[in-house]
Amino acid sequence: MKSVPVAATQIPPPHKKTVYPHPFASRVAGRTKRKLGDHFGLTNFGVNLTELAPGAFSALLHHHSKQDEFVYVLEGTPTLVLDKKEHVLKPGDCVGFKAGDGVAHQLVNRSREPVIYLEVGDRTEGDETSYPYDDLKALFVKGSWQLAHKDGRPY
Template sequence: MKSIPVAAETIPPPDKKTIYPAPFASLVQGRTKRKLGDHFGLTNFGVNLTHLASGAVSALLHHHSKQDELVYILQGTPTLMLDKQEYLLKPGDCMGFKAGTGVAHQLVNRSAEPAIYIEIGDRTEGDEVEYPQDDLKATQLASGVWALTHKDGRPY
């Protein structure tokens, strides 16, 4: 935990790029997150500075049961997938994702240039994440650790 201002780009990304199991982990290979909130010891919400390389996705298409999220585009033109709708975003655009609505979302960088955005999410306990297009479910355990299983409950 640091107690002085720093340039966000100097905060190193974590060694582990994703909690997704194979075969899903490879889908976010072009994504780099710098966990700004964790760097400062924030516990109520997370803040990430995220880079998406050309062709990369932010996450699998998903929605949360309890945790809200918000993205703010700094650079590039990622496409927001919102259930079956698509929206081309540009710097200065933002979108919030209210938990419990069942509306799935993800960002896809279809452009030739990198996309950079801030992502903010709360850390409400007991969250579950549904992935409507994939055989994956994430459940947040009491310890805060995420358990990833097939939709029928079998572990990966």
């Protein structure tokens, strides 16, 4: 029964650490996600307990067309990058990213300690993710991400 309580840290991270293709996957090598929502069979939204090692990135700088995102910092001091602006966050801080606003975002751990946060996002079919500084685009179709170059060639 999936509704039985469990310690979040006991939910194992997936074997495949990222959907990013080479050469982008190496940028999130220090990131570990525990897919809490998937563990409980949630289909309308995802919840991840994410840890960033020192120097790690949460994702490539990106924004979504249809997916709202929310982040709540539990431990550490990540740097939130919003386009070209930066904000240092601390435990208890939170931030939301409205779908379609065009503001690219990512978290970077520039500290010497691990960063741990909760991230919540919906799973809206047809969501397009844009990466302004990378030759990558993503489309969420039938529950999974399809990745391609910006000119449409698949990876």
